[in-house]
Every structure is written in C-alpha cells, then in structure tokens.
Amino acid sequence: MTEPTLDVVALGNAIVDVLTDADDAFLASRNLAKGGMQLIDQDQATSLYDAMGPGVEHSGGSAANTAVGVAALGGRAAFIGRVQDDQLGEVFAHDIRAAGVTYAPPQAKPGPATARCLILVTSDAQRTMNTFLGASAEIGPDDIDADLVASAAITYLEGYLWDQPLAKEAMRRTTAIARDADRQVAMSLSDSFCVDRHRDEFRDLVEGPLDIVFANEAEIMALYETDSFDAALDAVRGKVHLAVLTRSEKGCVIVAPDGVHEVPATKPKQLVDTTGAGDLFAAGFLAGITSGRSLSDAGRIGAVAAAEIISHYGARPEADLKQLIAGI
Amino acid sequence: MTEPTLDVVALGNAIVDVLTDADDAFLASRNLAKGGMQLIDQDQATSLYDAMGPGVEHSGGSAANTAVGVAALGGRAAFIGRVQDDQLGEVFAHDIRAAGVTYAPPQAKPGPATARCLILVTSDAQRTMNTFLGASAEIGPDDIDADLVASAAITYLEGYLWDQPLAKEAMRRTTAIARDADRQVAMSLSDSFCVDRHRDEFRDLVEGPLDIVFANEAEIMALYETDSFDAALDAVRGKVHLAVLTRSEKGCVIVAPDGVHEVPATKPKQLVDTTGAGDLFAAGFLAGITSGRSLSDAGRIGAVAAAEIISHYGARPEADLKQLIAGI
Numbered sequence: 001m002t003e004p005t006l007d008v009v010a011l012g013n014a015i016v017d018v019l020t021d022a023d024d025a026f027l028a029s030r031n032l033a034k035g036g037m038q039l040i041d042q043d044q045a046t047s048l049y050d051a052m053g054p055g056v057e058h059s060g061g062s063a064a065n066t067a068v069g070v071a072a073l074g075g076r077a078a079f080i081g082r083v084q085d086d087q088l089g090e091v092f093a094h095d096i097r098a099a100g101v102t103y104a105p106p107q108a109k110p111g112p113a114t115a116r117c118l119i120l121v122t123s124d125a126q127r128t129m130n131t132f133l134g135a136s137a138e139i140g141p142d143d144i145d146a147d148l149v150a151s152a153a154i155t156y157l158e159g160y161l162w163d164q165p166l167a168k169e170a171m172r173r174t175t176a177i178a179r180d181a182d183r184q185v186a187m188s189l190s191d192s193f194c195v196d197r198h199r200d201e202f203r204d205l206v207e208g209p210l211d212i213v214f215a216n217e218a219e220i221m222a223l224y225e226t227d228s229f230d231a232a233l234d235a236v237r238g239k240v241h242l243a244v245l246t247r248s249e250k251g252c253v254i255v256a257p258d259g260v261h262e263v264p265a266t267k268p269k270q271l272v273d274t275t276g277a278g279d280l281f282a283a284g285f286l287a288g289i290t291s292g293r294s295l296s297d298a299g300r301i302g303a304v305a306a307a308e309i310i311s312h313y314g315a316r317p318e319a320d321l322k323q324l325i326a327g328i
Numbered sequence: 329m330t331e332p333t334l335d336v337v338a339l340g341n342a343i344v345d346v347l348t349d350a351d352d353a354f355l356a357s358r359n360l361a362k363g364g365m366q367l368i369d370q371d372q373a374t375s376l377y378d379a380m381g382p383g384v385e386h387s388g389g390s391a392a393n394t395a396v397g398v399a400a401l402g403g404r405a406a407f408i409g410r411v412q413d414d415q416l417g418e419v420f421a422h423d424i425r426a427a428g429v430t431y432a433p434p435q436a437k438p439g440p441a442t443a444r445c446l447i448l449v450t451s452d453a454q455r456t457m458n459t460f461l462g463a464s465a466e467i468g469p470d471d472i473d474a475d476l477v478a479s480a481a482i483t484y485l486e487g488y489l490w491d492q493p494l495a496k497e498a499m500r501r502t503t504a505i506a507r508d509a510d511r512q513v514a515m516s517l518s519d520s521f522c523v524d525r526h527r528d529e530f531r532d533l534v535e536g537p538l539d540i541v542f543a544n545e546a547e548i549m550a551l552y553e554t555d556s557f558d559a560a561l562d563a564v565r566g567k568v569h570l571a572v573l574t575r576s577e578k579g580c581v582i583v584a585p586d587g588v589h590e591v592p593a594t595k596p597k598q599l600v601d602t603t604g605a606g607d608l609f610a611a612g613f614l615a616g617i618t619s620g621r622s623l624s625d626a627g628r629i630g631a632v633a634a635a636e637i638i639s640h641y642g643a644r645p646e647a648d649l650k651q652l653i654a655g656i
Contacts, residue, residue, distance in 0.1 A: 018419075020426075049422060050422070052426065054387065054422070054423040054424075054426045054427050054644060055419070055422065055423060055426075056384060056386050056642065057384065057385035057386075057419065058384050058385075059382065068382075086414075086415055087414055087415040087442075088415050091346075091385065094377060094378070094383065095382040095383060096382075098348075098380065098383075099381075114415075314384065316382060
C-alpha cells in the first residue's frame with residue numbers, strides 16, 4: 001500500500017444550484033415536501049422554474065460541496081461527476097477547480113444538459129430541493145479514474161447517486177477500486193426519502209464495504225425503520241467502523257469502536273439557508289481525520305464548517321475555513 | 329397623447345454577472361482599474377475566468393437592474409435587450425420576468441453567447457467589471473418594439489450601449505419613438521471611461537433629446553472635463569430638464585428648472601458590494617417621479633433603493649423595497 005497522494009476523492013452529482021426565496025404557500029401549491037429533495041424531469045423543471053422567483057446560481061452537488069470543503073480546510077481533494085458541454089457545465093467545472101479541487105470532467109456526450117437543482121429557501125432557513133439530474137445521471141463505471149480513486153485516503157460517495165442504475169454501478173466500481181487499494185470508503189445517506197427508496201441495499205453497504213457512514217437523524221432512523229434516534233444509534237453500533245450521526249443544533253454523535261463521542265453544534269453567526277450543512281459537516285470531519293485529528297476534533301471541525309455554510313445562501317464556503325478552525 | 333400604460337421601458341445590455349471576491353494584488357496583476365468597467369473579448373473572458381476564484385451568477389445589466397428596481401417599487405416596467413438562446417440567456421429572461429418586468433427577448437440568431445460580466449469585488453466593497461458583451465452587442469434598431477416604447481412614460485437608456493454602433497442606432501431609434509409619442513427620455517452616463525470615449529456625442533444627447541440625465545460625480549466631471557463637481561454642476565445646469573447627480577455617501581443633487589435639490593444618502597445596513605448602486609438609485613428616482621412624487625422624495629426613494637443594493641452581493645434587490653420606502 002503506497003501513501004495516499006489525495007485525502008478525499010468524492011463521487012457525486014455535478015449540479016448547479018438555483019436558489020430562490022419562497023414561502024410555505026408556494027411549497028404547498030406545488031406539493032413540495034419542505035426540507036426534502038425530489039428528482040424532477042425536464043418538463044417539471046421548466047414548469048417550476050417558470051413559477052418561482054428570480055434565482056441566483058451557485059455551484060452545488062452534495063459530494064462536490066464536500067470536496068470543496070475539504071480543500072478549503074487545507075485537504076487534498078478531487079471530484080468525479082458528469083456535466084454536459086454547456087454553460088452551466090463550464091460554471092460547475094470552473095467553480096470546483098477554482099476552489100482547489102482536482103476535477104477533470106468525463107468526455108461530454110450528446111444528451112441532456114448539466115444538472116440543475118431548483119432550491120426554494122423559506123424564511124425558516126429550510127431548503128426544499130428539486131433536482132433535474134440531466135447529464136449528471138449519466139455517470140457510469142467507465143467514468144471512474146481508477147488511479148485517482150486508488151490515490152485517495154478516503155473515497156466519499158453520495159447516496160443520491162444510488163437512484164441511477166448506471167451511477168450505482170459507478171459507485172460499486174469505485175468502492176471496489178478503493179478497497180483493492182486498501183483505502184477507506186465513506187458514504188452519506190443523503191436524504192431520508194432516498195434511504196426509503198434503497199433501504200435494503202443501503203443497509204448492505206453500511207454493514208459491508210463502507211468504513212464510514214454519514215447520516216442525519218431522519219436518515220439513520222429511516223435506515224433502521226424506527227422513530228427513536230437512540231434505537232437507530234443502537235442499531236448501527238458495531239455494523240460499520242464509524243457512524244457519524246448529525247443532529248442539527250443538537251450536535252453530532254460519532255459511533256466508533258472505542259465508544260460514542262458527542263460533539264456539540266457550533267452556533268452560526270446567523271441562520272440563512274441550511275443548504276449544504278451536512279455536506280460541509282462531512283468535509284470538516286474528513287479533513288479532520290485525514291489530517292490525523294481525533295474523532296472529537298474532527299467532529300468539531302465539521303461543526304464549524306457546517307455553521308459557516310448555513311450563515312449564508314449557497315453550499316460553498318465564503319469565509320476562510322482554515323482561519324475559523326484555527327482554535328481547534 | 330394617450331395615457332402611458334408603462335412607467336419605464338429600459339433599453340440596455342442583457343448580462344449575467346459572475347461575482348467573485350478578489351484582492352488588490354489580483355487586480356494589479358491583470359492591470360484592471362478598480363471601480364471601472366472594461367469590455368473584454370471571448371479570449372480575455374476565458375483567461376480572466378480561469379484565473380479568478382469561484383463565482384456566483386446573478387442576473388445583471390445596468391438598465392435591466394433599473395427596470396427590476398422600478399418593478400420592485402411597484403412601478404410598471406419593461407426591458408429591451410438581446411440574449412442568446414442558451415442557458416445564461418434563459419437565466420436572464422427568467423430572472424427579469426420573475427421580478428415583474430415585461431421582457432420578450434428579440435428572436436435569437438446564430439452568434440456569440442449571452443453576455444457575461446466578470447465582477448471582482450474587493451474587501452472595500454468596490455466592484456471592478458469586465459464585460460464580454462456577446463449577443464447583447466447585437467441589439468439593433470430592428471429589435472425595438474415601437475409600441476412598447478411609446479407606451480411608457482419614461483424611456484431609460486444605458487450609456488454603455490453607445491459603445492456598439494448597431495446598439496447606438498437602436499438608442500437613436502428608441503429616442504425618436506419616445507419623443508414622437510411625447511414621452512420623456514432618460515439616460516445614465518454609465519461610466520466615466522464610457523463618457524471619455526463618447527464625450528461629444530453624450531453632450532449632444534444631454535443638450536438635445538434627453539429630458540433626464542443620471543450621472544455620478546466622475547461621469548459628470550468627465551462630461552465637462554473638469555476636476556470640480558461644482559463646475560460640472562454649473563456646466564450641466566440649464567442644458568437638460570433634470571440632471572440627477574449621485575455622489576455616493578454624500579447623497580445626490582438634482583438640478584431642476586426650479587433650482588437645485590440636495591438629498592442625503594441613506595446609510596446601508598452594511599457595505600458589501602457597490603455593484604448596482606447607480607442602477608437602483610435611478611430605479612428609485614424614476615419610480616418616484618412616475619408615481620407623482622416630488623423630486624426630493626424621488627431622490628430619497630432612490631437613496632433607499634441604492635442603500636439596499638450595496639448591503640449584499642449582486643445588483644438585484646433582495647429586501648422588500650416597497651416596505652423600505654413606506655415612510656417616504
């Protein structure tokens with residue numbers, strides 16, 4: 001086993017977010033479940049875009065946000081995901097590279113446009129995401145750069161990818177490459193509805209090839225079909241090397257072989273938009289453990305990164321994260 | 329003369345802004361004059377984009393921002409400008425319509441992409457703009473909807489358009505239509521370098537067909553080639569029905585037939601990014617006078633709208649402007 005030359009390689013959807021403010025009545029009028037993510041097709045995307053307010057475009061994508069967060073914290077990060085050869089694809093590629101993440105998009109092929117996520121932010125800072133996956137859904141096993149994956153200490157997978165058969169194969173191949181290279185594999189469960197769609201397979205992943213699983217309360221409870229966080233925690237204990245469970249303002253719980261570590265949340269300067277909170281928590285945690293910090297310190301770094309991201313619109317850091325974690 | 333059915337029709341560049349933070353060293357390394365606007369070609373745009381940090385995309389365009397501001401203040405506004413049939417064109421059209429502005433893009437034709445302005449925001453809140461005009465530069469007299477122009481109480485022109493021969497013809501035709509319909513014509517001088525490029529023609533416009541001219545200190549001093557604001561004010565007095573001169577934190581001076589009206593600036597909640605300050609001041613002033621307010625009140629409304637826009641990134645209002653001006 002050679003020394004890794006990257007800390008984290010992230011595999012996920014390559015998405016440009018379109019953020020707009022909305023109120024509860026608008027969500028209700030379109031039957032949107034507040035706080036969730038739903039996949040929409042081109043027609044639904046057009047219809048929703050026409051109805052919503054003026055937008056602002058930020059690069060996004062769950063695992064892509066995590067890769068950017070790792071780089072912002074001084075880690076060496078790469079991203080794998082598919083865009084189209086179009087303006088939003090150019091924007092996505094620019095933004096992630098300009099943030100210090102290694103990214104070489106797979107060769108574009110004719111087909112749908114670069115993915116867009118129409119994000120409706122309500123005044124309670126909740127975000128409701130409506131994703132047109134477009135070109136991103138066409139990621140497949142042939143798009144995986146085996147050398148890149150084998151070079152990273154941790155391979156990080158976005159649970160959302162499991163919705164697409166070809167992307168699922170890409171995740172399986174990536175996992176196999178990482179394991180063959182004796183690297184760690186981490187995954188985010190992404191969304192409780194996503195867990196509902198793939199519960200059995202996600203359990204198999206958690207109890208099988210994964211070393212680290214990230215989940216919020218709703219996701220881990222959905223995974224073990226329980227209404228009790230404590231029951232979910234008990235259920236996951238011992239099934240995976242590390243279960244990193246985030247609980248919003250209640251902080252996070254790290255279920256590790258040596259016991260359970262609780263880390264309080266960091267209070268944000270202001271609460272504006274929760275988009276990316278989980279992504280940046282994972283970034284901080286991964287940057288922490290790959291730089292040799294304790295599990296609790298890694299959790300603290302994650303909490304600071306999450307607090308920064310929810311203090312403004314968009315899921316990419318604006319403040320200097322390295323400076324924010326200097327005291328940890 | 330029939331009653332106008334619109335308050336303001338604005339003619340200008342249809343641009344998507346790409347905002348990023350930059351420091352003075354970066355501006356110096358690329359020979360960029362802080363606070364100014366320069367036109368760049370496709371190659372320069374690519375080179376600068378590759379070198380700059382991650383961006384966030386907001387719809388922009390000077391006169392387009394003004395039209396949005398008028399609508400946000402309850403006025404009836406329309407916009408004329410050219411985009412390409414591409415993703416950024418779609419973004420521009422969505423955002424301006426979603427803001428309540430009437431906008432029917434001219435039929436797209438093969439050619440360059442929708443205009444982009446790469447805006448470098450420094451920590452002193454100054455913005456340095458680098459504009460690739462693309463499709464926007466191809467606006468011409470055939471793109472002007474005569475009925476739309478004739479229906480508006482005030483036609484508002486963006487000085488930047490004067491850089492393009494075809495756009496200049498579009499401005500001349502628009503002005504002629506408005507005057508034939510007994511409507512008022514207003515223009516922003518846009519930028520002191522723009523004034524330097526077209527001084528004689530801009531003087532002819534001010535002293536000829538224009539009813540209202542908007543200029544900041546640098547622009548009005550460039551127009552009359554003087555280092556003294558007072559000398560510039562004396563020079564413009566009597567040459568145009570209204571000269572509305574903005575002086576940043578020193579407020580504005582309205583030079584009118586009945587004398588000179590001074591209006592103090594409104595202090596912003598915070599000073600983040602001055603992009604759009606002049607555009608939104610003009611919006612407030614135009615919304616004020618078209619709704620029958622006094623010149624001083626129109627200036628106050630402009631000051632409030634400008635203060636809102638400089639308190640955040642981007643040149644489109646985020647707060648409820650109607651609520652902000654409720655006390656005026």
